[in-house]
Structures are given as structure tokens and as C-alpha cells.
Amino acid sequence: MTRANPKRIVTVARREFVATVSRPGYIATLLLLPLLMALIAVLPAVAIALAGGTSEIMGLQPPGETSVIGVVDETGRDIVNDSFLAWHNEDQELAVAEGRERPLEEEALGDKLPEFLKDKQLTDRSDYGGFDGAWRIELRRYPTEDAGRTAVLEGEASAVYVFTERWVENADVLALLPERGAMSVALFPGKLAVARLVRKSMAAPSIADPTTLARLLSVMETTEETVRDPNAEPGEESENGLDQGIAMVLPVLFASFFSLSIFVASGYLLDGIGEEKENRVLEVLLASLTPEELLLGKILGLGAAGLLQTSVLLVLGLVPMLAMGALSLGVGTIAAMAICATLGYMEYAAVMAASGAVAGNRQEGRQISAVFTLTASSPMFVLPVFMAAADGGVATFLSLFPPTAPMAMTMRLGLGDVPMWQFGLSVFGMGLCAWLSWRVGSRIFRVAILLTGARPPLHRIWEWVRGR
Amino acid sequence: MTLLLEVQGVAKSFRETRAVDGVTFGVQQGEIFGLLGPNGAGKSTLIRMMLDIYRPDEGSVLVFGHPMKREDLDRIGYLPEERGLYRKRRVIQVLRYLGQLKGLDAMASIASADRWLNRLGMEEYRDKKVETLSKGNQQKIQLIGTLLGDPPLLVWDEPFSGLDPVNANQVRDLLLELRASGTTIVLSTHLMGQAEAICDRVGLVSGGRLILCGSVPDVISSFGGNHVLVGTDAPLVVGTEWPELSQVLAQESSAKGFRYSLRVDGSLQGLAKRILGLGYHLEELRRHQPTLEDVFLTAVSEPSVSAVESFGDAS
Numbered sequence: 001m002t003r004a005n006p007k008r009i010v011t012v013a014r015r016e017f018v019a020t021v022s023r024p025g026y027i028a029t030l031l032l033l034p035l036l037m038a039l040i041a042v043l044p045a046v047a048i049a050l051a052g053g054t055s056e057i058m059g060l061q062p063p064g065e066t067s068v069i070g071v072v073d074e075t076g077r078d079i080v081n082d083s084f085l086a087w088h089n090e091d092q093e094l095a096v097a098e099g100r101e102r103p104l105e106e107e108a109l110g111d112k113l114p115e116f117l118k119d120k121q122l123t124d125r126s127d128y129g130g131f132d133g134a135w136r137i138e139l140r141r142y143p144t145e146d147a148g149r150t151a152v153l154e155g156e157a158s159a160v161y162v163f164t165e166r167w168v169e170n171a172d173v174l175a176l177l178p179e180r181g182a183m184s185v186a187l188f189p190g191k192l193a194v195a196r197l198v199r200k201s202m203a204a205p206s207i208a209d210p211t212t213l214a215r216l217l218s219v220m221e222t223t224e225e226t227v228r229d230p231n232a233e234p235g236e237e238s239e240n241g242l243d244q245g246i247a248m249v250l251p252v253l254f255a256s257f258f259s260l261s262i263f264v265a266s267g268y269l270l271d272g273i274g275e276e277k278e279n280r281v282l283e284v285l286l287a288s289l290t291p292e293e294l295l296l297g298k299i300l301g302l303g304a305a306g307l308l309q310t311s312v313l314l315v316l317g318l319v320p321m322l323a324m325g326a327l328s329l330g331v332g333t334i335a336a337m338a339i340c341a342t343l344g345y346m347e348y349a350a351v352m353a354a355s356g357a358v359a360g361n362r363q364e365g366r367q368i369s370a371v372f373t374l375t376a377s378s379p380m381f382v383l384p385v386f387m388a389a390a391d392g393g394v395a396t397f398l399s400l401f402p403p404t405a406p407m408a409m410t411m412r413l414g415l416g417d418v419p420m421w422q423f424g425l426s427v428f429g430m431g432l433c434a435w436l437s438w439r440v441g442s443r444i445f446r447v448a449i450l451l452t453g454a455r456p457p458l459h460r461i462w463e464w465v466r467g468r
Numbered sequence: 469m470t471l472l473l474e475v476q477g478v479a480k481s482f483r484e485t486r487a488v489d490g491v492t493f494g495v496q497q498g499e500i501f502g503l504l505g506p507n508g509a510g511k512s513t514l515i516r517m518m519l520d521i522y523r524p525d526e527g528s529v530l531v532f533g534h535p536m537k538r539e540d541l542d543r544i545g546y547l548p549e550e551r552g553l554y555r556k557r558r559v560i561q562v563l564r565y566l567g568q569l570k571g572l573d574a575m576a577s578i579a580s581a582d583r584w585l586n587r588l589g590m591e592e593y594r595d596k597k598v599e600t601l602s603k604g605n606q607q608k609i610q611l612i613g614t615l616l617g618d619p620p621l622l623v624w625d626e627p628f629s630g631l632d633p634v635n636a637n638q639v640r641d642l643l644l645e646l647r648a649s650g651t652t653i654v655l656s657t658h659l660m661g662q663a664e665a666i667c668d669r670v671g672l673v674s675g676g677r678l679i680l681c682g683s684v685p686d687v688i689s690s691f692g693g694n695h696v697l698v699g700t701d702a703p704l705v706v707g708t709e710w711p712e713l714s715q716v717l718a719q720e721s722s723a724k725g726f727r728y729s730l731r732v733d734g735s736l737q738g739l740a741k742r743i744l745g746l747g748y749h750l751e752e753l754r755r756h757q758p759t760l761e762d763v764f765l766t767a768v769s770e771p772s773v774s775a776v777e778s779f780g781d782a783s
Contacts, residue, residue: 004538005538005539007571008569008571011565011568011569012569015565019554019557279552279553279554279555280550280551280552281551281552281553281554283521283548283550283551284546284548284551284552284553284566284610284613285569286519286521286548287519287541287544287545287546287547287548287614288541288542288566288569288570289541289569290538290541450516450521450550
């Protein structure tokens with residue numbers, strides 16, 4: 001018979017898409033996905049709570065108690081004005097007494113500020129450093145960096161921000177943080193209080209120096225360092241594991257969602273064919289379509305249904321996560337992940353369809369396809385290996401080996417930079433594997449689609465693959 | 469007459485089983501061709517090869533005068549034996565989809581579906597879900613699915629199965645009406661009465677081979693031998709010493725006694741004499757015209773029939 005008819009393929013694809021997206025299960029998943037993403041977004045807070053209490057992990061005192069945030073001014077330009085520092089602390093005490101959540105004179109100060117300082121950070125409510133209703137921040141000046149370190153080490157200060165002598169040139173602020181907790185996001189109240197102090201200190205005098213004015217646009221860019229006890233035994237890991245772990249898990253979780261869309265769409269394909277076999281619709285369809293047209297239409301239509309889910313994930317899940325700073329993935333990285341997910345779907349779709357065709361019913365189809373699902377998701381089983389060394393031997397191999405590449409490469413992309421040649425090689429391998437999968441899957445599908453009764457033995461399937 | 473479908477020496481094996489073995493026949497334009505045979509004879513496999521669902525190991529199939537092309541599928545209405553519908557969808561949605569698969573646009577597909585639903589008195593089920601329909605009505609929806617776009621060739625595999633007598637008659641009338649309008653129909657059925665009533669020609673398949681092929685009157689009249697109906701008070705024990713008896717075609721028992729359809733080679737008197745001589749009470753003895761069912765039963769029970777017995781023009 002001659003080549004496929006694109007119009008029929010589109011008809012099948014459209015029907016499969018509409019039938020799938022109108023299923024209650026699909027709609028429920030579509031609605032639950034954003035909820036799941038929201039859960040992931042609040043994962044840090046959950047992890048904090050599980051680790052023994054919010055304030056301890058955050059390095060701040062419990063709500064209602066005052067935390068000390070230290071400041072060291074090594075700039076030689078008096079960027080920390082003691083009178084403002086005292087004003088903050090007095091105002092803080094008054095706020096506690098008055099049950100107030102906003103700093104006094106904030107609006108008046110805002111009016112005095114130059115236009116370029118009236119940015120979002122200053123006008124945002126969250127910028128009322130230490131006045132967010134829960135955290136009470138006392139700002140305290142320390143004379144030297146060493147004094148700041150000691151204060152952190154002894155638990156006197158929850159954090160100390162050191163404005164180095166080069167701050168005016170490079171905006172580098174060293175944040176000395178306690179060994180436990182110290183998530184930069186969680187310490188936001190303290191950090192904002194310091195930032196506000198600095199802005200006030202600098203804005204109050206006459207602002208004539210253009211360099212200083214420019215610097216005020218970027219008040220603090222912190223380089224964070226965990227302060228360790230110099231007497232601690234060597235080899236003792238004192239890095240903030242929880243903090244780093246969460247920072248790494250988020251992109252991996254996001255990457256895994258991308259990969260999961262492969263299985264979701266393939267699962268629809270498998271179920272759809274199983275259902276049509278059970279309903280005995282397939283031969284009716286084959287009166288109007290070639291098996292290849294039917295298979296391709298299904299792959300495209302159900303792939304589109306999977307794509308819709310991924311798009312919802314992107315719009316409702318990714319954007320808020322990026323906005324909250326919980327996820328730091330570039331557009332290029334996300335596009336690369338999308339490529340991996342697409343190729344991954346193409347790799348598995350045809351063989352999943354063949355599994356559905358070989359099986360007698362949906363349940364049997366799922367059992368057969370478990371081999372492919374497990375293979376594709378195997379990188380997730382060695383997640384710690386990826387997190388320990390995303391560019392290590394195992395992770396690299398799995399990201400280049402076509403059957404595991406869709407998920408492994410997506411995970412690596414989430415964890416950090418991947419050399420371009422490795423990404424290219426992986427994409428090439430996945431493309432090749434997708435082509436092979438189509439060749440093998442469509443041959444099995446053609447023969448097995450009308451099978452009833454016992455599942456054919458492997459050697460019989462192999463004969464079909466060879467075209468016998 | 470123009471041959472719309474030509475099956476030329478096709479054969480198909482599944483593992484060691486020869487499902488179809490060198491079958492040749494033709495279907496003329498505007499006729500109803502009955503493909504008859506017992507279960508497992510190879511009819512469905514043969515039909516699947518005619519539609520290029522299965523590819524023959526040997527031989528070839530010509531449709532509309534040439535090997536099957538992709539666009540030919542749009543001109544063939546196929547009702548498979550193994551059939552079903554999307555149970556959760558509405559009737560009109562399913563029919564629209566099937567019409568679109570035949571190349572109709574959505575509007576034309578719906579219009580064609582509505583026309584056939586009205587023709588078969590099914591318009592009240594138009595917007596109902598398939599799963600709410602009775603088996604017989606689902607069957608009629610499937611028939612309508614094959615008629616969308618008015619294809620010139622219909623291949624229906626067991627179209628009467630699951631239909632009550634009223635609906636079976638309705639489908640029979642439909643077939644005759646379609647033939648009158650020039651549609652060519654290949655009909656596979658177990659119902660010999662229906663086949664005899666509506667088929668112009670028949671082909672009998674047994675053991676994967678075509679053992680009889682021709683017009684219905686020719687097949688019946690050339691079947692040979694005298695056919696008689698015999699009624700007795702006790703079961704006949706037919707011995708090998710009955711030279712006048714060729715074959716017991718059919719038998720049935722009732723409260724009134726036992727009734728046999730026999731093919732006899734000798735005289736009727738000789739047969740009566742032998743039965744009475746064995747002590748049976750003869751309730752009935754008369755000649756009768758063999759039916760297609762008699763032919764069918766005889767042919768499939770005679771392994772010696774090894775070649776196509778063709779009556780008139782095999783095509």
C-alpha cells in the first residue's frame with residue numbers, strides 16, 4: 001500500500017487528544033499538578049519544620065523574641081550610621097510594645113529618598129526589615145570581621161554582614177552565617193533590615209558622589225560563608241547539608257516532572273490501545289487506516305495531551321517557583337529539558353504502543369510496559385549519585401545511554417552545567433533510539449494489533465521485528 | 469461483468485497452521501457474494517487479506533482492478549467479525565469520527581450519519597452513549613459506520629450475528645436495496661438461509677480452501693443426488709450395507725419421532741423397503757429440494773472435495 005495519509009493521521013491525533021483531555025482522570029491530574037508544584041515550592045519550609053523547628057533552622061530566634069543581626073563596616077565610608085542603627089532598634093522595641101508591624105517614619109523616609117531608591121524592594125511590605133509580624137531584628141555593630149565571626153559562633157548573632165572595604169567597587173557583602181540553618185531566603189528579614197539600614201545611612205547625607213549613588217542601586221550582593229569552629233575535628237562535615245540538599249532537590253524534582261510527562265503520555269497510549277482492544281474497535285479502525293497511520297496519529301495526539309500537561313506545569317508551577325527564587329533555571333536549560341522530554345516520549349511511545357498491542361488487555365499491557373518504565377526512570381533510583389556528582393562517571397553514562405538519557409540528562413541539566421558536546425551526543429542518541437523504536441514498535445504493532453488470546457512468545461515477536 | 473475484487477491464489481499461514489491455502493475467486497460489480505464456511509475455515513483471514521490488513525504469504529488481491537492502494541480504503545465499507553465501538557462516546561461522535569476516517573469532512577460525515585440513522589430507524593439514539601444501546605442496536609450503528617460516504621464495495625463479516633429476526637430482516641432488505649443501487653457486497657455468514665435468499669453467488673471455504681464457488685441455483689442444482697426427508701419412530705442406525713444411501717445431511721429429533729435429510733443414490737422405493745425391512749415405522753418419506761445448508765453440510769463433511777468445484781464462471 002502507498003504512503004500514509006496525513007489528513008487521516010491528523011484526524012486520529014485530534015480524536016485521541018480530545019478523548020484524552022476530556023477524561024475525568026486527565027482533568028483531575030491537570031488540576032492536581034499545580035497543587036503538587038505548590039507543595040514543592042514550600043518544600044524548604046516543610047523541611048525546616050521537619051528538622052526541628054523553624055527558628056532554630058533559620059538561625060533566628062523564635063517569633064516574638066529578638067534576633068541579633070550584626071554589621072561590620074570595613075568600607076571606611078561610614079555606610080552604617082549609628083544613629084539610624086539606634087533608631088531601628090528603638091523603633092523595633094516600640095513596635096513590639098505597640099504591636100505594630102510597620103516601621104515608624106517609613107513613609108516619611110520613603111518620601112525623602114531619591115527616585116532611583118524607590119524601587120520595588122523599598123516599597124514592598126516585605127522590606128520592612130524585621131517588621132513582618134514574626135521576626136524581631138536587633139541590629140548590632142561589630143568592630144571587625146573576627147568579632148562578627150565570634151558572635152556567630154557563640155550564638156550571639158544570628159548572622160553578621162561584613163561590608164568589605166571593596167564594597168563600593170563590587171557590592172560584595174560577606175554574610176557570616178551559623179552552621180545550622182542559614183538559608184539565605186529564610187534569613188531575609190535580617191538581611192533586609194541591614195539593607196534598609198545601609199540605604200538609610202547612605203541616603204540621609206547629601207548624595208553627591210555618583211559612584212555611591214550607583215552603588216545604592218545594588219545595596220548588597222552577599223557571598224555567604226558558613227562559620228566553622230576552628231577546633232572542630234578535621235573531616236567533620238560542617239557544610240549546611242540541608243540547605244544545599246534543598247537547593248539541589250528542587251531542580252531535580254522539576255526535571256523529574258518533565259520526565260514524568262513522558263510516562264504520562266506513554267501511559268495514555270498504552271491504556272488507549274488496551275481499551276480499543278477490549279472494545280474491539282481496532283479492526284473497525286483498520287478498515288479505514290493503515291496500522292502506521294493509526295499508531296502515528298495516536299502518538300501525536302497523546303503526545304499533545306502530555307504536552308498540554310507539561311505546559312500547565314510550566315505556567316502554573318515553574319513561573320511561581322522562579323518568582324519565589326525557589327528555582328534558578330534559565331530559559332535555555334528549560335528548553336533543553338523540553339527537548340529531552342520530547343525525544344524521551346518519542347523513544348518510548350512506539351514501544352509502549354507495541355506493548356499495548358501485544359497484551360490481551362490493559363492490565364497485561366501495564367505489566368509488559370513496566371520493563372520500559374523502569375528502564376526510563378532508573379536514573380531516579382540513583383538520585384544520590386547525581387546529587388553527589390552530577391558530572392561524575394555514572395551520571396554522565398546514564399545521560400548518554402539513550403534509554404536512560406531522557407531522565408538522566410534532564411536531571412543533570414537541573415543540577416548544573418552540562419558540556420555542550422555531551423548534550424549534543426545525548427540528543428543524537430535519543431533521536432537514533434526514537435527512530436529505532438518507531439521501526440520496531442510499528443512492526444510489532446502492525447502484526448499484534450489484532451491478536452487475541454495468549455500473549456505471543458518473545459521469539460515470535462522477534463520474528464515480527466525482523467519482518468517475517 | 470466487471471470484476472471489482474479479484475483474489476488470486478492467496479495463501480496465509482500462522483506458525484504451522486495453513487489458515488488460507490491458495491484461494492482464487494472474483495466478485496463482480498453490483499452482486500452480493502456470499503463467503504460461506506464453518507468456524508475456523510479461514511473466512512476472516514481471507515477477508516483481512518482482501519483489505520490488506522494481513523499480507524498474503526502467496527498470491528495477490530486486486531481491488532477496483534489494481535493492487536490495494538491507500539485511497540481504496542476510503543471506498544470500502546468493512547464490518548469485521550471482531551467489532552466494537554467506543555462505548556463511552558455518543559453515537560453521533562463515533563459515526564462522525566468513522567466518517568472522517570473515510571475522508572469525509574465533519575459536516576458531511578454527520579449528514580451521512582443522520583441519513584443512515586433515519587434510514588434504519590435509529591435517529592432516537594443519535595445523541596445517546598453507545599454503552600446505553602442494546603447489542604442489536606450497537607450492531608446497527610456499526611453497520612451504519614460502514615455505509616458512511618456510500619462506498620461502492622462493502623465487506624461485511626457476519627452482519628446478522630446478534631440481531632433479532634426483525635432486525636435481521638431489516639438488514640437483509642438493506643442489503644438488497646444496496647445491491648439495487650449498484651453497491652457490490654461481500655458477505656460472510658453462517659446463516660445459510662439468509663445467504664440463499666440474498667446472495668447472487670457464493671464461495672464455500674473449508675479448511676482454508678475454496679471448495680465450492682458459483683451462483684446459488686447452480687451450486688444447489690449441481691450438487692447431485694436425490695434428496696429425501698425421512699421420518700421414523702426410532703433413531704436410524706445407518707449401516708455401511710445401505711448402498712442406496714449416499715449421505716445423512718441432517719437429522720433432528722422431536723416428540724413426534726426422528727427426522728432425517730438424506731441424499732440417496734438409489735431409488736426411493738429401495739430405501740423405503742430397507743427401512744421397513746429393518747423394523748422401523750416409516751412416518752414420512754418424500755423428495756425435497758436441497759437447500760444451501762444441505763450443500764454446506766455435505767461439502768464441509770467431505771474431505772475428499774479437494775478442488776474448487778466451480779459452477780459456471782468461477783469469477
